[in-house]
Amino acid sequence: MADAAKMQISDEVAIQITGMNKWYGQFHVLRDINMTVQRGERIVICGPSGSGKSTLIRCINRLEEHQQGQIIVDGTELTNDLKNIDKVRSEVGMVFQHFNLFPHLTILENCTLAPIWVRKVPKKEAEETAMHFLTKVKIPEQAHKYPGQLSGGQQQRVAIARSLCMKPRIMLFDEPTSALDPEMIKEVLDTMIELAEEGMTMLCVTHEMGFAQAVANRVIFMDQGQIVEQNEPKEFFNNPKSERTKLFLSQILGH
Amino acid sequence: MADAAKMQISDEVAIQITGMNKWYGQFHVLRDINMTVQRGERIVICGPSGSGKSTLIRCINRLEEHQQGQIIVDGTELTNDLKNIDKVRSEVGMVFQHFNLFPHLTILENCTLAPIWVRKVPKKEAEETAMHFLTKVKIPEQAHKYPGQLSGGQQQRVAIARSLCMKPRIMLFDEPTSALDPEMIKEVLDTMIELAEEGMTMLCVTHEMGFAQAVANRVIFMDQGQIVEQNEPKEFFNNPKSERTKLFLSQILGH
Amino acid sequence: MAFASDAPKDGFRLSMLIYDTRYRSYTIQIVVLVLFAMAVAWLLNNTAQNLAARGKEFNFAFLWQRAGYDIGQALIPYTNDDNHFRALLVGLVNTLVVAFCGCLFATVLGGIIGVLRLSNNWLIGRLMTIYVEVFRNVPLLLWILLSYVILSETTPQPRDFRVTDEMIAAGEEPAASMILFGTVAVTNRGTNIPAPLFERSLGSVQIGFLPVSLNLLAFILVIVASVWANRRLLAHAKAVQEATGDRPVTWWKSLLILFGPVLALKFALGLHLEIPELKGFNFAGGILVAHSFTALTIALALYTAAFIAEIVRSGILAISRGQTEAAYALGLRPNRTMSLIILPQALRVIIPPLISQYLNLTKNTSLGIAVSYLDLRGTLGGITLNQTGRELECMLLMMLIYLSISLIISALMNLYNSSVQLKAR
């Protein structure tokens, strides 16, 4: 499977980050980040708590502003220009740790909201697309329920479907399974693996090392706001180079 | 360790319950409870949800009133006599599922409050005792923080220390670990095991079967407000007698 | 590396004012500011034109003209020869006094009702619920009008107190008599209460425009001193408790310290009460508390108490049962649990909404208009406005004063809030 995945990686650059720095007030949270993501790549980001993983991927769709350097997503540079931001956001889907579904809308409405209002898709078409993706994440029968009526795993799958409905070219995941009970983690990971197999460009912050080994092209390890090490998953897990990585892996895997 | 524990059991009776019945309105919640607890015994109570475990141990320090039968704690019968109730309560410590620390007082004040106002201990002495027990539960350095600033596991350990500061002869625990994250459960169980090793008389409602096997003299299984089976832990887990117990154990351990 | 990106463009384009996040918010703010300034300018211009058209000008000099009217209840010295500003002050003091008394009674009453609503006494619980619902759901104005009518309709006229020779001869009792050991007369005009008088006076000093009686000052000083001494006593008791674990009995010492010096001073100055007496048309001597004041206070207190009761009730309910149980399990008695565990926590929940009720009450004192109570609105916004025809100045000044009161109260509230914030991670 890993091979199949590799084959889909094209030369095209999906995300290009150069010399990016970010501060929260006085606190230097991201330091000189440089990375390039090819279209079709699946990248797992890991690292200790507070190392800036969330901040990094939130910068990619401008939920956070960076102060130095350049982030180019799908050919659009993220500057203060609202038009660019809108463009990037409609190309990039994001799945959060706490799902963040809209509790006052049904599952279907959650999925059709953005296509209708942002992409201006006719309602009927949007609903068809939504049902397609809901079927894909295996919960078409829940379409008319409200988020509060679903289990955590189901909610997270809806969140993935909701992002997919915008037909994004890149998906960002911020610890999508860490708020879930063990049984539910699997459901969500399965969905993500399926997505990966279809060649979606994915950046995923996760500590699920099994997932990383199964689908990632590359694992990035961050600490103190810096990229400390990146490598192919097999190499990364079996043969970490830096001391910091070794320490981290011993904790994670020993746990 | 189990042997060491056994040796400390004396013939003296700590708690004697005979023919006790309790109703909530029309609902017969405890039915004909008979049990004797020797000083130094460590008893684990388990059973399905709603079987009356909490109610039983809450009757022992009269947080709930029973309507029939007799409860004698440390030679004092629990009746409506306020003096007896006071006496029993100051001899019996209790730890709750949700800690119930006093959020407006510091950890140290939480621990010294009852000794000062109930036992009339000089403040200085009370603080020394408190620091002693806080050290015992391994959080002396948090003494001047407020409960809200501690993690769940730390809070539960403070709750244990707070009870201990009253130098109780009997400790009651009502699911002390069930509101905690997995990592924190261990901290708290360790503290309880340590207590058990010192020979404290303990009644503990818990589903931590590892704990039961490690320290209990006796496991009591309740269902529908009745004691259905009691036995030594080894026998209880390996060789349950009643059908009800077998069913329950298969669920718990299979999980 | 075949990605096509527009080369980063520098330089400023007009569209950036709207589409660039950096400038966008400035653009909006400047537009808003300009609109606001235009609106203000428009209003000011209109006002100026209107004033000119009516041949009026905007100044506050009228405040220093002779007021010429009398005020029934003046707590600072005032005659109709004083100026309008002084009348304003009298009104302000009247407002504050009603607000203060209202808050005081509302708190006491609301506290009691809130606690009683929680009692497990079914009858009392129901009665209190009815009270709360009835008072909350009917306009305050009705309560004010009603309590005024009740007060003036159910109380006797002063002449009913009169005892004539014929009546003595006939052995008749007067139709009404004074209450509280013959010291207080409640008539349909007001309540006459005894006034304190001194045999030996220390005189008085003039502070600013207010004469301050030295007697009063002496009393205040002595009371402050005794309270301070009492706090020392309690602190000492606490120290003893901390050292030995036993708290010494303090209540009789406290009583002695609190009341001894005041009593001594009373005898030293020869304080006695001037009992009101029926003379001519009215009771003379003592202090007359007008019914407009009493009715307003009662209505405000009853109405606000219903809201406060709810606040108190929910404040106490907000403290989880677990806290009580934990305290009981530690051996604390119910009353100690209340004072050491429940109340300190409940107060944090109760006080912020309580203070906003105080604020509401203070603003509602302006309804004194319904019973013609001469508060700030009645003097400055009523008679002064009427006599001078300066509605713009009077209304603006009045709003400004009310606003300052509100802001001061809410500033205090914020201070309190930040000081009792529960510490959390």
Added chain:
Amino acid sequence: MSETHAQTVLFVRDTMLPPVDPPIAERGAVKWMRENLFSTPLNIALTLLGVLIVWWLVSASLPWWLNSVWNASSLSQCREIVAATAGEGASGACWAMIRERWHQFIFGFYPASEWWRPVLAFGLLFAALAPVLFAGQKRNQSLILLAVLAYLLVTLYLAGAPGTAFLLSLLLVAGLLVGAQLAPGKLLWFTLAFPALCFWLLWGGSVWSPIVAMAGFGVLYAVFRVGTPFIGLVPAAGAGVVAAVLWWLYLDKPVVDALQAALPFGIQSVRSDLFGGFLLAIVIGVTGIAFSLPIGILLALGRQSDMLIVKTLSVGFIEFIRGVPLITLLFTASLLLQYFLPPGTNFDIILRVIILVTFFAAAYLAEVIRGGLAALPRGQYEAADALGLDYWQAQRLVILPQALKISIPSIVSTFIGLFKDTTLVAFVGLMDPLKGVTQIVRADINWKGIYWEPYIFVGTIFFLICFGMSRYSMYLERKLKTDHR
């Protein structure tokens, strides 16, 4: 020891005990009384006190109620009747006054022949509220509409509505009912049109004035839609507003006149100085809350904004309005507003009062809604951003629906407060039911000296309305809490 102990430890229950009833002392009325009335000495004392209070209240007022007089033409006649039936010195209520003057408490001086109009407007108010309160819930909407239909059938008949009006209004509601079945979402259009309809019903006049006034919004929207592709969203919105204002300022009147000349259709116009009683209270209360809601939302958003000037202005406005008593604002409406408007502008005191009351309610609502906004987790904002929704879309589609739902109880209690406060308009010379109408009635020689009856009557109606609303909001709160789970 340990051996024997192990032996004694084993216990297995072979038969489960059935539940039995608690002992006598723990059951029934005895237990209930013991626990609820006589559990402690303090409780016994409280119970006795309570009984005493109830007894005192009843014994003091019962004769007065029992001796009520319903048929009399003046207070003195009432007193004679009471004296005749219950003996000299007895007191009795004189409800005859209410019987004779009830319509003034309800309608003020609104002409009797036109009473059907406020009655109709009141019924339609609920029809207009239904789509808001029960968005998309076919069943509840239909239920409300059915209730409105029934209400109108009865009240319009009683109020003597002319036949055409009767038929038309029933047709309208029936149409809405059908609409609720076919397209419940579309009923919102009726809600939007309702203010104009209501205004026309109450004030009367040419049917064209409300229609042409509403057309102003159409102009706004048209300019906005046409303009957006050319000049962009924000400028187009601005142009729309300008166009609409121009429409209202310059075109409104001629167009109305022209249409009225061409197609004269109208109802008798009723001047607002005839409004009074509960009609006035409800008009002020409902318009106040309806218009203050959007303003309150904007203010709340402004207060949450990170733009300093916008925030400062919002905070300033909110704090100022909340810092002064309503009564001073009402005096502003009657005394000062004229100073602030261009010389010569002059409009209805009721409208001026409504404007100030709207500002007042808006400031309070802003605080309430701010609470709702603050209660939303940040994740909702982020998810909306991440989906590419812009600020206004995010607010409208994601944030506000939730924030408003959370704030419903507080919004309702603001409304209750506002409704109670409408009584204060008496101080600027309007005829509110409590003081205004009562004063007029008491100025009548026949009823001079009557106090309790009008207060009790008006108070009871206020109580029923306010209590009903607060209960309804509690119900709504409970329902909203559960239906998504």
Added chain:
Amino acid sequence: GTLDDVKARGELICGSNTGLTGFGAPDASGNWAGFDVDLCRAVAAVVLGDATKVKFLPTTGETRFTALQSGEVDLLVRNSTWTFSRDTELALDFVAVNYYDGQGFMVKKDLGVSSAKELDGATVCIQTGTTTELNLADFFKQNNISYQPVTVADDSEAQRQYLAGACDAYTTDASGLAASRATMPDADNHIILPEIISKEPLGPVVRHGDNQWGDVVRWTYYALLIAEERGITSANVNEVAASTADEEVKRLLGVSGDMGAKMGVSNDAFKNAILAVGNYGEIFARNIGEGTTINLARGLNALWTQGGLQYAPPFR
């Protein structure tokens, strides 16, 4: 000017009392009636030819002058006292005095008081927002006696308090006292003390500077006076117009001359007014005169020919 505004509007807006029996109060069906109200109706008849085209805006003591200044009402007829400062500082014009009044006191008979100077220490009810509170303060000060003021918002409340005995004396304009007394169930038990402590000339008020409008109101009022002087009543006005030989009456009724037109109203404007409301005497008798419940004697308000002060300048 206001005249054109009123004509354009087709309706006259009058600031009236919120309800003062006899002078201006709405009845059960909302029709306003009273002494002041009739003057408004007369003005409407003069300007618009129809006495019913009047809208009454109830004003309180506080809002009345603002309402007039801001143009909310065209004319204020709300027994307002003509004083120096109101005339000058408030930019108002009092155009005539339609009722000469003075402030007096009413007490209960059994109080045993026969002069206001005996009221030392008494509690006195006053309506706020008028000149009465100033007069009262001055009077007691001059006589060096004390009193306890109870300020009350409106007449019915003041009466309630007085009757309940919450005040010993009730002070307001003597006409008001008489009106109050007349409606009391035990009118004989109350007396109005002889002292009249102030002059209270009450009259219609218009905005300062609008002289044309002022003239219309003033001459409407005088027309009513002249009509009484000449015995023209609402019943006989048509007849008189047809038959009279008196030149002044002819001018007044628009039979000859163009007096109305000069003022900007129709020539028979005053005839309309008389037709609609009657002459001054009729208005007085109908609303407040002897025989009504208010039962006021003409007194100072009798025509000058009968020893009163009501005097109209010549209509020429």
